[in-house]
Amino acid sequence: MIEDLKALLAGFFTTLRHMGRKKITLMYPEQKRQPAAKFKGRHQLHKYDNGLERCIGCHLCAAACPSQAIYVGAEENDPKAPISFGERYAKHFEINMIRCIFCGFCEEACPVEAIRLGPEYELSDYQRHAFVYTKDMLLDPEKHAPRRQFHADVEQHRGPIGGKPEGEAAVSGAPKGHCDTPTGARTPRKQDL
């Protein structure tokens, strides 16, 4: 019987010992953990410093996605009001977040570092259709996404924010040429040689 009592007390003392120690439990939602730098959460589409979207509608993210969660519809840039840096931009861009497995292949596939998985993880909702995130929600979550999906104070760790497009301004606009009203094309790079 003494042994039983001893065992019981040992358990109580273990508990007591831990009562004084610092808790590692976070009192969510009042306290929230800062996600690690490599955390793969909600996607975001990024822009350059000059406001042009990085996404060029190339479909590579859709192709890489193992769950076919991404839909991309590309369109020609209007040279007077280009949306992306280049000939094409994504007119439609949707991710079905229920399908998404947050593997990050889309981020790896993207040649222009447009789509990146960020630190946001509070993505619950009540209706299935709410999980199809449209381009607005992905591009500008502050304005278009539910409030809990955007925290201004949480850092985006991976990849540059903004930045300059590489190389010269590429052609934008519908094909120019003999049979169209010329719509501004790029001046060929001066040959320095």
Next chain:
Amino acid sequence: MNPVSNQPTGATTSMHALSLSTATRTAIQQEVLRYPHFRTALLPSLKLAQREIGYLPPSILNEVADLVGVSHAAAYELTTFYSMLHTKPHGRLAVEVCVQLPCGFCGGERLLKQLEAGLGIKPGETTQDGMLSLHRTPECMGGCHRSPMVRIGDHYVENLTAKADVDALCAELQAGRIPTTKGTLNHDCHPATANANASKKPIEYTPILLPRQPRSTQVSLAEYQASRGYEGLKQALQKQPAEVIEIVKQSNLRGRGGAAFSAGMKWSFVPKAAGPKYLVVNADESEPGTFKDRELMEVESHMLLEGMAIASYAIGCKEAFLYLRGEYVEAGDRMRAAIGEAEQQGLLGKNILGSGFELKIHVFLGAGAYICGEETALLESLEGNRPMPRSRPPFPAISGLYSKPTVVNNVETICNVPHILLHGADWFKKIGPNEKSAGPKIYCLSGWVNRPGNYELPLGAVTFRELIEHWGMGMRDGAKIKGVLPAGISAPIVPADQLDAKLDYEGVAGAGSMLGSASLIVIPEDVSIVRAATRMLEFFRHESCGKCTPCREGTQWLHKILLRFEQGRGEPKDLDLLLSLSNQISGKVLCALGDFATSPVTATIKHFRPEYLAAILNGQGARDAQGTTDWSQRG
């Protein structure tokens, strides 16, 4: 990048000239009827139109295309390929200055600067009144022995060494005239007799190809006949064609255009079956440092015609073409006149010398493309197509012009033929120390020698050094030799310590190079080899036809890297890249241009690597021995 010029004879420079005159239209219609196939007339017709209008705007191109019977796009295709055809207006007098090797370091760049100052325009610009334009051309124009020189439309103005001559040229041009200054068209640097330095080893040889040197005026028919001219033809007509071929084969005459293939054997490949056969004489002579065919045609026109007649008889050809590079207008005019003379005397045309044999010769001028010197590209040009080489087989002897059996020979090769028929194969074989490479060769000596020019000597009779020192009278200002480019810019440079090699095919091969067309460019020690190599690659990049990938991309890539070196930007590992790229081009291309384009790179790196390394050290760039960064002080 496209040095272009043309001399319009019409007065108009108006941009609103929309259609051709009746005279030009008639001329084009005649041209269309002249050839076995109408499409051959496309290039001559475009040149006729450009002669009137000054350039070829879309409406004129369309009109020419309609007259000839091809699509509009086809006419445009040719116009954009050839350097001498322009789609945009140019100065009425367009002055083209050669800066390729050897002119570049023999005063060509200096001349360009002087003309810039004298005319008040930069290269590529036109004067306000649209009259004069100045152009820097990396193409060689066949005036290397009279450098520095310019071409203004159909006319060459050469030997512009003296400032007074340059000033006179500027004055004439500004008055709207093409000058006839003293430097034009004069041979003033030829040996009247054999070697000048008689104390050295004399050569017993009487020239047969250029026996009348230093003459530059044309030899008339009467003169030619007075020295047994056309007797070789008479001899040939008394034999069977197969006999004639055998004689030429026995003589061991090898092609003089560079490939050195047995001429008689090439003729024997032509099938004996009935049907049209063609002889095409390649007078496209565009290899820098080459000017022998020019002299042969300008002076010994009838020798060439006689040779063409014998060759045509041998292979059964009734219609022959003489394809000259577009710049050789003078030579073309003289050949036409000679044909007229010969036809009048029954030596060409129908029933030659009463034998029943007939021959019609077309004089056809190109429009500025080195690639037309490649035989299948030449045939494409004659057919009115974009002149890009064909894959072989089939070879031209089986399927050539218009897919018919065709023999393509160099001018110099054909000029040997009358002598072989006249004196016999054995006699020919004995010319020169080497029976296998028999006969005379015209060595085009140019560069930094005292007396550049055409030297006719037996093959293998002299070495590099002997030719330079005995006939060329040695180096200017007693300069030392850095190296010699033996076959224009297409063969590896032969450095100074190899110059005792014999000047025949085997001898030069033994020195690690090729004799080719025997166009020897002598480079002095103080000239930067990096600059020279860059200039040579500029030529190949400009002349590449663009058909096959390694040449099209490779010549441009090599040139870009060399330009960097010239400007002092590069790393030692770029030399490995240059060699690796050369390896990727050589042997993988469709025609020899690609292979040749790598010679300047591989040979100069092999023999002069330290110069490359010095160029990128501290970014100083390519400098001549005097420290100058360009050649505008030289010559």
Next chain:
Amino acid sequence: MSNLANPTGLSGATTPPPPPPQNPNLVSLTINGKRLTVPKGTLLVEAAKMAGSEIPVFCYHPKLKPVGACRMCLVEIEKNPRLQTACTTPVSEGMVANSVSPNAISGQNAVIEMLLANHPLDCPICDKGGECPLQDNTFKYGQGVSRMQEDKRAKDKAFALSDRIVLDKERCIMCYRCTRFQSEIVGDQALVALDRGGESEIGTQNGESFESPFSGNTIELCPVGALTSRFYRFRSRPWDLKRTPSVCSGCSMGCNTSLHARDGAILRMVARENPGIDDGWLCDKGRFQTLPPVTALGQVTAAEAKQNRPLQPLLRKHGSLQPTTLELALQRTVELLRGYTAVLASPTLTNEAMLALETGLRPMAQQSQFGFLPYVHTPWLLQGKIANLPFAKKIVLLGFDPWTELPVLALWLRKAAQNGGNLVAVGQHNGLFRDSAAWLSVPQDRVGDTTAELLAALTTGKASAPVREAAMKLTCDGPAVLLLHPDLAADASLLFLAQQLAQQLGANGDTGMLGAPALAANARGAQELAPTIASATVSSHGLTGILLLGIDHLVPQSGAKLAVATSRAIEPRSDVEVVLPMLHPYETAGTYTNFTGQRQALLAGGFVGRNVPSDQQLISHLRTALTHRHAGAR
């Protein structure tokens, strides 16, 4: 990323020579260590395929003359010091060729590196990505690293060559497939190579559009994303496409096609080679203009959204067309067909629909006139096979210009002309003028007289000089082809003359071709399966109601009320009462009969929803509705 598919070894130099073949028309050789026997004259690149080896190519195409321009197919051949291009080298007895030896591999690596030196890094924005031979060959035969550090060439990008083709000059690798196609196959040399060397590019005469009835084929020929379709631009990626075999509905050639759809929306149509019908080519009209409008969400362009292809039935209520149920729409249609009315059907309906029309619908609507628009009947049914055409030695076209009416047929006739056939065209238009031995250019109403003269020239010799000269070209031996325009065949005397002429030339269906070809897609099917309707002429005067079945456009306004069954957008004109959505032929499973009588299957290449009926289904619905009407009337 080194050569993934290139094993080293197998030099081939140690295999003993194969024994000589028995047949002098066969050649034995060794490729990559494998011995095989192939017909004499086979190109090495083709022989390699037979040996199971792939030799990479760009400029080589089986239907074009080989040029050896790209150098991608360089192989090592024993006893030859230089690498040779397999596409220009015919096999020879005892040849030992190797495309996997270290030398050959270094050649392949070299060419890829050179091609990529100035090729722009456009893959993400280039339409060809995913179906690009340059990408594929780079992976298989490239070294994986490019050493090009200089500035790349800059040229025009997204250059509109025509209203249907875009050219990106930087991507072009100068393989000349497009220019060779235009000069060898088509003959109009509408596209040429310009400039020289590294500055070379493809183009047309400055300022002119790339106009050729076959220009779309260059899109398929181009091995990179230099020539792309403006209609398809940026719409999809190849891996998202579902591919369905079908037949073109542009004309009665019956060219075989493949429909590519994304999410049910047909985005483009490409050729599906049938050596006996289309030889692998399509004409631009069929390729670009026969496609149904795109309606799938996310795919529609702004222009298309404005057009509104009907996907539900519409009924005019209160002055505008409002959505309704199929029942109500059918009811209204049936009402519309009372009295002096007509049913005009399109000859692009499938055979199944034709039969339903003739035997199902027509008996139930006896008071309505039935006919096809355009009129399809031909009194001289065509005999012969397309496969006969390249061997024809005498070809006569009477008032018929295949270049505009049956374009791919023109390519076959050009082939015949290049094989030594003599083509004599009688009529105002002759797109084959470059290949014609003679062209008697007369207006359509004089074709009859000229035909008579031509016949006379061949029989009695009494004719004017130009006709006699033309007749001279038709006196040789060999198979003959005679084609008469179906509109002219209505003239009985002309028809008789034409038939006489055909007999004179010895034209017959076994070796050649003769007849007046029906021109619309399934016109022959219409004539065979709906003969009464096909031969009927509908008088349009005074009609009170017209049902348009599958016709692309509205008939001129006349006072009749229209019921339109269509797969295209229509203008909501005031006389349109009912709109019935119908599947486009490309969304239908059915059959077509081409002008020679060959029946071919169409499969449904697109999907626009379960509620849109096919042509056959709609006719069946109409029949049912008419049955109810009769039942109700009793």
